[in-house]
Amino acid sequence: MASKGAGMSFSRKSYRLTSDAEKSRVTGIVHEKLLNDYLHRIFSSADHASTTATSRKPLNFQNLPEHLDQLLRVDDEEEESQGQVEGRLGPSTVVLDHTGGFEGLLLVDDDLLGVIGHSNFGTIRSTTCVYKGKWVYEVLISSQGLMQIGWCTINCRFNQEEGVGDTHNSYAYDGNRVRKWNVTTTNYGKAWAAGDIVSCLIDLDDGTLSFCLNGVSLGTAFENLSRGLGMAYFPAISLSFKESVAFNFGSRPLRYPVAGYRPLQDPPRADLVRAQKLLGCFQAVLSVELDPTEGQLLEKESSEWQLQGQPTILLTLAHIFHRFAPLLRKVYLVEAVLMSFLLGIVEGGTPAQAQSMVHQVLDLLWLFMEDYEVQDCLKQSMMSLLRLYRFSPIVPDLGLQIRYLQLTIAILSHEKSRKFLLSNVLFDVLRSVVFFYIKSPLRVEEAGLQELIPTTWWPHRSGREGKESKEVKDETSEERLRRRAYERGCQRLKKRIEVVEELQVQILKLLLNNKDDNGGEASRYIFLTKFRKFLQENASSRGNMPMLCPPEYMVCFLHRLISALRYYWDEYKASNPRASFSEDDLASKANILIDPLELQAATMDDLDEDEEPAPAAAQRPMQALAVGGALPLPRPGWLSSPTLGRANRFLSTAAVSLMTPRRPLSTSEKVKVRTLSAEQRTREDIEGSHWNEGLLLGRPPEEPEQPLTENSLLEVLDGAIMMYNLSVHQQLGKMVGVSDDVNEYAMALRDTEDKLRRCPKRRKDILAELTKSQKVFSEKLDHLSRRLAWVHATVYSQEKMQDIYWLLRVCLRTIEHGDRTGPLFAFMPEFYLSVAINSYSALKNYFGPVHSMEELTGYEETLTRLAAILAKHFADTRIVGTDIRDSLMQALASYVCYPNSLRAVERIPEEQRIAMVRSLLAPYEQRPWAQTNWILVRLWRGCGFGYRYTRLPHLLKTKPEDANLPSLQKPCPSTLLQQHMADLLREGPDVAPSFLNSVLNQLNWAFSEFIGMIQEIQQAAERLERNFVDSRQLKVCATCFDLSVSLLRVLEMTITLVPEIFLDWARPTSEMLLRRLAQLLNQVLNRVTAERNLFDRVVTLRLPGLESVDHYPILVAVTGILVRLLVHGPASGIERATSVLLADPCFQLRSICYLLGQSEPPTPGTALSAPDRKHFSLQSYTDYISVEELAQVEQMLAHLTTASAQAAAASLPTSEEDLCPICYAHPISAVFQPCGHKSCKACINQHLMNNKDCFFCKATIVSVEDWDKAANASATSSAA
Incomplete structure (x- = not known):
C-alpha cells in the first residue's frame, strides 16, 4: 500500500512499554503476583510443559516479548518449502497469466484473479500447473452466461471460436448449457447462477476430473486423463462477452474445501497459527477482568468488556497488536481469523451487543495499529464481507445474508471506519451496490421454497385471446383453498425478505448521515461525491457493457435508496416545522431548474484560462442533455466546480451563454471556483450558506420564496431518478418474463388436460404421452410459481410499487415546475420526461397484474397530471430532441388506448384538450406523422363502419405475441375529443384543407409503396429457384398497409364529423378534395377487389410478417367512407358525391359489387344472390358488421347501379x-x-x-x- 506521504517511511507506534528505571512504576499498577497470573492467563500456551516451565519465572512486561516469541514460534520448514511442492510447477502465488496474449479480448482485475469477457470468446489460464496429486480451485460466478471452466495443457491453442474443452487435452464444465466439454459434449451437472461457486477438482493419481457446485459434487466428469511426460494441467476459463468471474486458487480460504484435495496456492500456515494464537490472547483479554483491590482475576462475558483505560490492559493489548497488526494486512488471515471472530460476535448476542463489541474492536484497531495497517485491514474485511454476502447460498431463513449484513452495519456504524471506507473503499475498490441486492434463487429446492411455500398456485386465464370479451371463469373451492395457501406462503417469504431489506436500508441510512461531522466532512457529503461519480461512470459506460453496474443490482439499490431518502426527508420535515411543505413534500422540492441570475460569472472570457483540456472534455460525458437539443459548446472547467455542481448536471453550456449575471465574482470567489474540484465538495458547496444557496435550487419566477431545503437530499433524489432511467426500467421489464412463463405453461397444462379428457381410453399410447406431458408441465409450474413468489416479493411488491409511484409524482411535479419557467424548460434534463413516461408504463404493465393501481393514493389525479403533460409537450416547440419527442408521442398514443387513461385525457382543462387536438390536426408534412395518425385512429376506433374489432377476423385463431399491446386493446372512442376535432376543422378556412391534403398525400404514398412492394414479393415467390424474401421488406410492406388503413379511417372520421368539408361546394376546396378522395378510393378498390390479381395472390400466400394484410380491414374502411358519402349525406351532397365518383375514369361498378360477393351488378328489381363462399363478402362477417350496416351497403350498391346506368346513357364522346x-x-x-x-x-x-x-x-x-x-x-x- 502506498504511504501516506511522499518519502515517508512507516514505523511502529512507540508505546514506551517499560524500562528498568520504570519497572517499579509499572509493576505498581498491580502487584507482581496478580500481574504474573494475569499475563499467564492471557498468554497461556497449549503446551503444558512449556506453561509449567514458564510459571517458575514470574512473567511481567520486561520479559513478555521473549515469552511471546516463544509462544508464536512455529516450524517454518514447511512454510519455506511451499514453492517446491511435489506435483506443482510455477510460482507459489498463483494468479492469471496476464502475458498470454489476451489483450483486448479480456479485462483482468488488478489482483489478477478477476476476469471479464470483452470479446466473442476469450480464454485465459493461470500461471501455475499441476502434474501429480489432487488439486482444487474455486471460481466465483458473477454472471450466469456462456462460460467453459476447467483445465488445459500448455499445448492447447484457443481462439475466439474455440475455448477450454474444445480441444484435445482441455476439459470444461459449462453450467449455462449444463454440459461438459472435451472436443465433444454431453449433458452434465446442474445449471449455475450468478452468485454460485464452482469447485474444479483434478485427481492426477487416478486420472479423473470432477466439479462441485456450491459444495455439492456433480460427479466425475472425465476419466483417463492423459498423464506422463510433458502433461501438466493449468486452470483455465473461456468466457463470452461481458461475462465475469473471480478465481480463488488459495489466496483466500476456500469456501468449500474438499477432503484430500489441496488448493493450488498453499495457505500461509505459520502466519495462520500465529494469528490464531494472538486472536486467542486478544479474546482472553476481553474475557478476564483485573480486580486490584481483591488481588484476583475475574471471568466475565466478553460482550460486557469495556475499554476503561487501565494501564495494565492497555500495555497488554499493545504487546498483542505489536505482533498482530502486520498479520491483519494479509488477505488470507483477515478472512480466516478476523472475519471469523467478528462473525462470531454477531452470532453470539443481540444486534446492539454485537454492534457495541465490534465498535470496541475497531476502536482498539485504530488505537494500537498504524493508520495504513488499519486501512488495509478494513479494506480486506469489507472485500471479504462482500464476497461472503454475494456468494453465499440462499437458505430458507436467509440467515447467512442477515449475519453478513449485521456485521456490515456494525462496522459502518463506527464513525471513523465508515468515513474511511466511504472515502476510499466502498465505491472506489468495491462494487458496494452488491450489499443492497437480494439474488433470486435459480434452484428453488436449494433455497427451501418448497417448505416455505408447500402449496403452489397460478392464475388461470380463460377465454381465447382476441375476443371482444374474456369469459370469467368461476373459482372452485379447491382452487380457492390452493390460492389462499399459496398467498400465505408468499407472505411468509415476504416477511423474511423484508428483514434483509430493512438491514440494507440501515446501511444506507448510515451512509446518508449528515450529523457525524465531528472529525471532518459528514458521511452524507462523502457519499454524494462517490454517488455522483458512480452515476457518471454508469451513464458514460453505456457502450462499455462490462463496466456497468448490473441492472438487477440497480433495481434493489434504487428501492433501498428511496426508503432511506424518504426517512431523512421526514426527519428533516419534523425538525423544521416552520417550513412550508406541499402535498407532495419532497416531490415539490425536486425543482431542478436554475434561476439564470444565480450563475455568477461575469463573462465566459473571464474564465477562458481555466478551460479544461480538450481530450478531458471529450472523454467526460455530458451529464445534462438539453431537452432542447442545443449543440454543446466547449465546456469550461468552472462549470464542473462544486458551487455549480447541480447546474453542471442540469444545464448545457448553450444555456449558460444565454444567461446574464447578477453580480461579478470577487477575486476570492474566482479562486475558490477554480481550485475546488468535484472530488472535494464540502457541505457548504452542496447545502449552500447564508449568502449562497449553492446554486442548487432555482425556482420559477412566479413562485413565492420557500425556505431552503436540504439540497443534499435533492441531489440524492436526482441521482435516484437518473438510476431509474439508466437501467432500472429495462430490468423491471425483463423480470416480467417469469410471469409470462407461468402463463405459457399454465395454458399448455390446461390444453393437455383438455386433450386427456377427450382422448379415447382405448388409445393407451396417446394417454401415456399426454400423462407424461401433464406431469412435466405440472412440475415446471410448481417450480415457476415458487420462483414467481420470490420475484413478486423482491421486485413487484406493494412497497416497491409505492416507490415507483413516488418517483412518478416527483417527476410530474418537477416537469410542471419546469414548464412555468418559460424558455429555460428547454434545458431541463430529458430523463425527467423519460422517467415520468416509463414509470407509469411500469406501474401499469409490470406491477398492474400483481397489484391494482387504483389502490394508490391520488391515482386519478396523477393520471390526469400525466395526461396534461403528454398533451401539452408532445408538440412543444421547446423540445426538439428527436428521441424524447418520439417517446412523448408514443406515450400519448398508448395513453389513448386504455379507458382509464383516455378518461384522464378528457379530464384535463378544455383549453389543453383543444390545443392537443389542434396539434394533432397540423399538416403531416415536415414532421413525423404516423404516431399522430395512430392517435386519431384510436379516438375513432369503435365508431367506424365495421370497426369494433380488437383483432382482425382472420387472426383470431392465431395467438398474439403480447395481448397487452396497445393495438390489441378493446375500442374505447372519445366523443369529446372527436367533437373538438370537428369544431377545429370548421373553425378556419385553412385548417381542414391543409390537414386533409396532407392525409390524402400520405395515403397516396403509403398505398403506392405497398403495391410496389407486393409486386416485388410476388415476383420473388414465382421464381423457380429457391429464394428468400427479406423479413425487413415484409415488415415495411405490412407497415405501409397498416398506414393506408389507418389513413382511410381518419378520412372516414373526418367525413362523418364534418361532411360539409367535402360536400359543401360553396367552400373553395371542397370539390377538389372530393375529387382527390374519389380518385384514391377507386384506385384502392381496383387494386384490392380484382379477382386473382396481385393483392389476392399475396394474401393467399400468408407470408410470415404479412399477417395483417387482408381484404377485410382495407375494404371495410373504404366502404365506411362511401357509405358516409352516398347514404348518410344530404340529398345534394349525395348527388355531388355520386357524380364525382362516377366521373372518375377509374370507377368500376364491379368493385362495389365485390364487397357483397357479387361478380356482376344485379339487375334492377332482383334480390341480391347469396355470396360465393370462395370470394370475399361483407355478408360473411356477421360478428363484425351489423345488419344495419349491411343494409346500407346494399342501398349504396343499388344507388350506384342506377346512377351509373343513367350516367352512361347521358355521356357524350370527347375528342x-x-x-x-x-x-x-x-x-x-x-x-x-x-x-x-x-x-x-x-x-x-x-x-x-x-x-x-x-x-x-x-x-x-x-x-x-x-x-x-x-x-x-x-x-x-x-x-x-
Whole structure:
C-alpha cells in the first residue's frame, strides 16, 4: 500500500512499554503476583510443559516479548518449502497469466484473479500447473452466461471460436448449457447462477476430473486423463462477452474445501497459527477482568468488556497488536481469523451487543495499529464481507445474508471506519451496490421454497385471446383453498425478505448521515461525491457493457435508496416545522431548474484560462442533455466546480451563454471556483450558506420564496431518478418474463388436460404421452410459481410499487415546475420526461397484474397530471430532441388506448384538450406523422363502419405475441375529443384543407409503396429457384398497409364529423378534395377487389410478417367512407358525391359489387344472390358488421347501379385533343397565367396545393382562369 506521504517511511507506534528505571512504576499498577497470573492467563500456551516451565519465572512486561516469541514460534520448514511442492510447477502465488496474449479480448482485475469477457470468446489460464496429486480451485460466478471452466495443457491453442474443452487435452464444465466439454459434449451437472461457486477438482493419481457446485459434487466428469511426460494441467476459463468471474486458487480460504484435495496456492500456515494464537490472547483479554483491590482475576462475558483505560490492559493489548497488526494486512488471515471472530460476535448476542463489541474492536484497531495497517485491514474485511454476502447460498431463513449484513452495519456504524471506507473503499475498490441486492434463487429446492411455500398456485386465464370479451371463469373451492395457501406462503417469504431489506436500508441510512461531522466532512457529503461519480461512470459506460453496474443490482439499490431518502426527508420535515411543505413534500422540492441570475460569472472570457483540456472534455460525458437539443459548446472547467455542481448536471453550456449575471465574482470567489474540484465538495458547496444557496435550487419566477431545503437530499433524489432511467426500467421489464412463463405453461397444462379428457381410453399410447406431458408441465409450474413468489416479493411488491409511484409524482411535479419557467424548460434534463413516461408504463404493465393501481393514493389525479403533460409537450416547440419527442408521442398514443387513461385525457382543462387536438390536426408534412395518425385512429376506433374489432377476423385463431399491446386493446372512442376535432376543422378556412391534403398525400404514398412492394414479393415467390424474401421488406410492406388503413379511417372520421368539408361546394376546396378522395378510393378498390390479381395472390400466400394484410380491414374502411358519402349525406351532397365518383375514369361498378360477393351488378328489381363462399363478402362477417350496416351497403350498391346506368346513357364522346394532358380523364377546363398551358381544374388545383410552378414549363403560376373551347373559339373569330 502506498504511504501516506511522499518519502515517508512507516514505523511502529512507540508505546514506551517499560524500562528498568520504570519497572517499579509499572509493576505498581498491580502487584507482581496478580500481574504474573494475569499475563499467564492471557498468554497461556497449549503446551503444558512449556506453561509449567514458564510459571517458575514470574512473567511481567520486561520479559513478555521473549515469552511471546516463544509462544508464536512455529516450524517454518514447511512454510519455506511451499514453492517446491511435489506435483506443482510455477510460482507459489498463483494468479492469471496476464502475458498470454489476451489483450483486448479480456479485462483482468488488478489482483489478477478477476476476469471479464470483452470479446466473442476469450480464454485465459493461470500461471501455475499441476502434474501429480489432487488439486482444487474455486471460481466465483458473477454472471450466469456462456462460460467453459476447467483445465488445459500448455499445448492447447484457443481462439475466439474455440475455448477450454474444445480441444484435445482441455476439459470444461459449462453450467449455462449444463454440459461438459472435451472436443465433444454431453449433458452434465446442474445449471449455475450468478452468485454460485464452482469447485474444479483434478485427481492426477487416478486420472479423473470432477466439479462441485456450491459444495455439492456433480460427479466425475472425465476419466483417463492423459498423464506422463510433458502433461501438466493449468486452470483455465473461456468466457463470452461481458461475462465475469473471480478465481480463488488459495489466496483466500476456500469456501468449500474438499477432503484430500489441496488448493493450488498453499495457505500461509505459520502466519495462520500465529494469528490464531494472538486472536486467542486478544479474546482472553476481553474475557478476564483485573480486580486490584481483591488481588484476583475475574471471568466475565466478553460482550460486557469495556475499554476503561487501565494501564495494565492497555500495555497488554499493545504487546498483542505489536505482533498482530502486520498479520491483519494479509488477505488470507483477515478472512480466516478476523472475519471469523467478528462473525462470531454477531452470532453470539443481540444486534446492539454485537454492534457495541465490534465498535470496541475497531476502536482498539485504530488505537494500537498504524493508520495504513488499519486501512488495509478494513479494506480486506469489507472485500471479504462482500464476497461472503454475494456468494453465499440462499437458505430458507436467509440467515447467512442477515449475519453478513449485521456485521456490515456494525462496522459502518463506527464513525471513523465508515468515513474511511466511504472515502476510499466502498465505491472506489468495491462494487458496494452488491450489499443492497437480494439474488433470486435459480434452484428453488436449494433455497427451501418448497417448505416455505408447500402449496403452489397460478392464475388461470380463460377465454381465447382476441375476443371482444374474456369469459370469467368461476373459482372452485379447491382452487380457492390452493390460492389462499399459496398467498400465505408468499407472505411468509415476504416477511423474511423484508428483514434483509430493512438491514440494507440501515446501511444506507448510515451512509446518508449528515450529523457525524465531528472529525471532518459528514458521511452524507462523502457519499454524494462517490454517488455522483458512480452515476457518471454508469451513464458514460453505456457502450462499455462490462463496466456497468448490473441492472438487477440497480433495481434493489434504487428501492433501498428511496426508503432511506424518504426517512431523512421526514426527519428533516419534523425538525423544521416552520417550513412550508406541499402535498407532495419532497416531490415539490425536486425543482431542478436554475434561476439564470444565480450563475455568477461575469463573462465566459473571464474564465477562458481555466478551460479544461480538450481530450478531458471529450472523454467526460455530458451529464445534462438539453431537452432542447442545443449543440454543446466547449465546456469550461468552472462549470464542473462544486458551487455549480447541480447546474453542471442540469444545464448545457448553450444555456449558460444565454444567461446574464447578477453580480461579478470577487477575486476570492474566482479562486475558490477554480481550485475546488468535484472530488472535494464540502457541505457548504452542496447545502449552500447564508449568502449562497449553492446554486442548487432555482425556482420559477412566479413562485413565492420557500425556505431552503436540504439540497443534499435533492441531489440524492436526482441521482435516484437518473438510476431509474439508466437501467432500472429495462430490468423491471425483463423480470416480467417469469410471469409470462407461468402463463405459457399454465395454458399448455390446461390444453393437455383438455386433450386427456377427450382422448379415447382405448388409445393407451396417446394417454401415456399426454400423462407424461401433464406431469412435466405440472412440475415446471410448481417450480415457476415458487420462483414467481420470490420475484413478486423482491421486485413487484406493494412497497416497491409505492416507490415507483413516488418517483412518478416527483417527476410530474418537477416537469410542471419546469414548464412555468418559460424558455429555460428547454434545458431541463430529458430523463425527467423519460422517467415520468416509463414509470407509469411500469406501474401499469409490470406491477398492474400483481397489484391494482387504483389502490394508490391520488391515482386519478396523477393520471390526469400525466395526461396534461403528454398533451401539452408532445408538440412543444421547446423540445426538439428527436428521441424524447418520439417517446412523448408514443406515450400519448398508448395513453389513448386504455379507458382509464383516455378518461384522464378528457379530464384535463378544455383549453389543453383543444390545443392537443389542434396539434394533432397540423399538416403531416415536415414532421413525423404516423404516431399522430395512430392517435386519431384510436379516438375513432369503435365508431367506424365495421370497426369494433380488437383483432382482425382472420387472426383470431392465431395467438398474439403480447395481448397487452396497445393495438390489441378493446375500442374505447372519445366523443369529446372527436367533437373538438370537428369544431377545429370548421373553425378556419385553412385548417381542414391543409390537414386533409396532407392525409390524402400520405395515403397516396403509403398505398403506392405497398403495391410496389407486393409486386416485388410476388415476383420473388414465382421464381423457380429457391429464394428468400427479406423479413425487413415484409415488415415495411405490412407497415405501409397498416398506414393506408389507418389513413382511410381518419378520412372516414373526418367525413362523418364534418361532411360539409367535402360536400359543401360553396367552400373553395371542397370539390377538389372530393375529387382527390374519389380518385384514391377507386384506385384502392381496383387494386384490392380484382379477382386473382396481385393483392389476392399475396394474401393467399400468408407470408410470415404479412399477417395483417387482408381484404377485410382495407375494404371495410373504404366502404365506411362511401357509405358516409352516398347514404348518410344530404340529398345534394349525395348527388355531388355520386357524380364525382362516377366521373372518375377509374370507377368500376364491379368493385362495389365485390364487397357483397357479387361478380356482376344485379339487375334492377332482383334480390341480391347469396355470396360465393370462395370470394370475399361483407355478408360473411356477421360478428363484425351489423345488419344495419349491411343494409346500407346494399342501398349504396343499388344507388350506384342506377346512377351509373343513367350516367352512361347521358355521356357524350370527347375528342382526344380536348382531354386534360395530365390525367387524360377530364376535358380541359382551366388555363394557367401567364404561361397559357391548359389542364382540367381538378389536376391544376391538386398541383397547386403543393407546388406553385407550372406542371409543364415550371414558370410561376400567377392565376388560373376558366377555359371553354367553344367560347374561346367564338372570341377568337370575332377578334379576327
